[in-house]
Amino acid sequence: MITVNVKRYDPVKDEKYLESYEINESDKMKVLDALQTINEEYDANIAYRYSCRAGQCGSCAIKINGEAKLACKAEINDNDLLEPLNDDVIKDLIVDRNKLNDKTRDLNMYLSYEDERIGKRKPDIILPTLYEETDALRSCIGCYSCLAMCPVLKKTSEFAGPYFMRGLSSITFDPRGDESRSGQAVDSGLYCCTSCGKCSEVCPKEINIYGKAIEIIRARAVQEKEGPLEAHKKIHDNVKNTGKSVGVDKDTGYEEGFAVEYNKTHQFNEKPKIAFFTGCMINNKLPWIAEYLVKILNKLGYEVDIPQQQVCCGSPLLRTGQTDIIQDLVDCNYETFKEYDIILTVCAGCGATLKNNYPEYGAKLNVMDISEFLEDKLNPDDMKEVNLKVTYHDPCHLARSQNITFQPRNILNKIKGLTFVEMDKPAQCCGAGGGVKSGKSEIAEALADEKVEMIDKLDVDHVVTICPFCEYNIQDSLTKNNSEASVINLMELLNKAYD
Ligand code: SF4
Numbered sequence: 001m002i003t004v005n006v007k008r009y010d011p012v013k014d015e016k017y018l019e020s021y022e023i024n025e026s027d028k029m030k031v032l033d034a035l036q037t038i039n040e041e042y043d044a045n046i047a048y049r050y051s052c053r054a055g056q057c058g059s060c061a062i063k064i065n066g067e068a069k070l071a072c073k074a075e076i077n078d079n080d081l082l083e084p085l086n087d088d089v090i091k092d093l094i095v096d097r098n099k100l101n102d103k104t105r106d107l108n109m110y111l112s113y114e115d116e117r118i119g120k121r122k123p124d125i126i127l128p129t130l131y132e133e134t135d136a137l138r139s140c141i142g143c144y145s146c147l148a149m150c151p152v153l154k155k156t157s158e159f160a161g162p163y164f165m166r167g168l169s170s171i172t173f174d175p176r177g178d179e180s181r182s183g184q185a186v187d188s189g190l191y192c193c194t195s196c197g198k199c200s201e202v203c204p205k206e207i208n209i210y211g212k213a214i215e216i217i218r219a220r221a222v223q224e225k226e227g228p229l230e231a232h233k234k235i236h237d238n239v240k241n242t243g244k245s246v247g248v249d250k251d252t253g254y255e256e257g258f259a260v261e262y263n264k265t266h267q268f269n270e271k272p273k274i275a276f277f278t279g280c281m282i283n284n285k286l287p288w289i290a291e292y293l294v295k296i297l298n299k300l301g302y303e304v305d306i307p308q309q310q311v312c313c314g315s316p317l318l319r320t321g322q323t324d325i326i327q328d329l330v331d332c333n334y335e336t337f338k339e340y341d342i343i344l345t346v347c348a349g350c351g352a353t354l355k356n357n358y359p360e361y362g363a364k365l366n367v368m369d370i371s372e373f374l375e376d377k378l379n380p381d382d383m384k385e386v387n388l389k390v391t392y393h394d395p396c397h398l399a400r401s402q403n404i405t406f407q408p409r410n411i412l413n414k415i416k417g418l419t420f421v422e423m424d425k426p427a428q429c430c431g432a433g434g435g436v437k438s439g440k441s442e443i444a445e446a447l448a449d450e451k452v453e454m455i456d457k458l459d460v461d462h463v464v465t466i467c468p469f470c471e472y473n474i475q476d477s478l479t480k481n482n483s484e485a486s487v488i489n490l491m492e493l494l495n496k497a498y499d
């Protein structure tokens, strides 16, 4: 027997209530079948939508334990909580799709030629390769799971959301159409997306919405002078003029940034096999994180090279559609790092870019996040006790872009004396990415405030993370909210254990 919990809504009484049912679970029973069984056995009359029962129509999407899923594809488990997809509930698990359908109509989400051109223009010959490029975007089944889970949509009405961005991008790049929707996408909040990847994670058709729809329409917006935002242009100028997205913070004591200073004091008889890609933020703003990383590696017996020719990975430019100098950055970094066996990163954004975007520009490097590298090399017996209570924030570009979630936790669990507790939604976006912190700071702040609420419930000393952008954004919000907790980078915490 398993228990299934259903959040129900009675529109006649305008009453929401939770009901639990016990059913005999057959092997690999789908949620949709469980609902049907409940209705048959309990005469429960739970209202829910479905049609194809095969993941094709998108009508059966609901939330299962807080995550949007297709009820016809997801398997039921003991104590699952089934909820409607959003707050516009008509009855039980059925939500009102009219508002979303209206928005689809308002945005003219269909391919079109100018009327007068139909007669004049011969049909284009569509090459299969061109068609394939947008094929994934067209595979959307309109389940609206992405809209239900996008964290930004909960904070602003300025953003139409991933489903609509996918649609506008699909139309823009469809070889059968002849109109760009980049301006319309900007007007519909194109720059509100934090590139957190949650929409892609829940999409039953596995559409890479931010990578293959939002980023490419941002690039088109730049070409068509509809974007980017002013703050993004400054970052582009920094990278173009200095090779780094941010300037050196000289108060840190590293006048020329970490890599240059490191090379003044480190010469190797034999070139190390491991190199460290510092990233702009660590190199120029947070060099002590790099110091700790080097110290920990040395303690474990590893030498590390930090080539000073390295430039910005390009992440802030790729995320904001400013792609004109990306190939130059890729080429420079590839030439700099191609001889090393392993390239370490301590920034989620850099790691994700080097791993996921560089191959598209012809550069394949063996990149590892520091937590991946260290996870199986740390011995608690060599550590000092660290008597602190911490929680962990999953950077989006680590958890979803690199699939790294258990490695940092395994490291935390190895640190002697440390108490590690999970927050409510550790992998919920903090709002820092995608150019949102610089371009739409109110959204970044609202999302970070929600993170701070989760952190403050735990009475912890620190929230640990491995991303300088998350670090800054969450710390800003912790300070603003007079929180007792503060952010600590994983390297800083490990340094306490190895001090
Ligand atoms: S990447 Fe994140 S913020 Fe952007 S549309 Fe998807 S869920 Fe929303």
Ligand code: SF4
Pocket (backbone or CB within 6 Å): 058, 139, 140, 141, 142, 143, 144, 145, 146, 147, 162, 163, 166, 199, 202, 203, 204, 205, 206, 207, 209
């Ligand atoms: S993009 Fe994916 S998650 Fe969003 S509506 Fe389409 S199929 Fe559903």
Ligand code: FES
Pocket (backbone or CB within 6 Å): 049, 050, 051, 052, 053, 054, 055, 056, 057, 058, 059, 060, 061, 070, 071, 072, 073
């Ligand atoms: S019933 Fe059609 S997708 Fe689930």
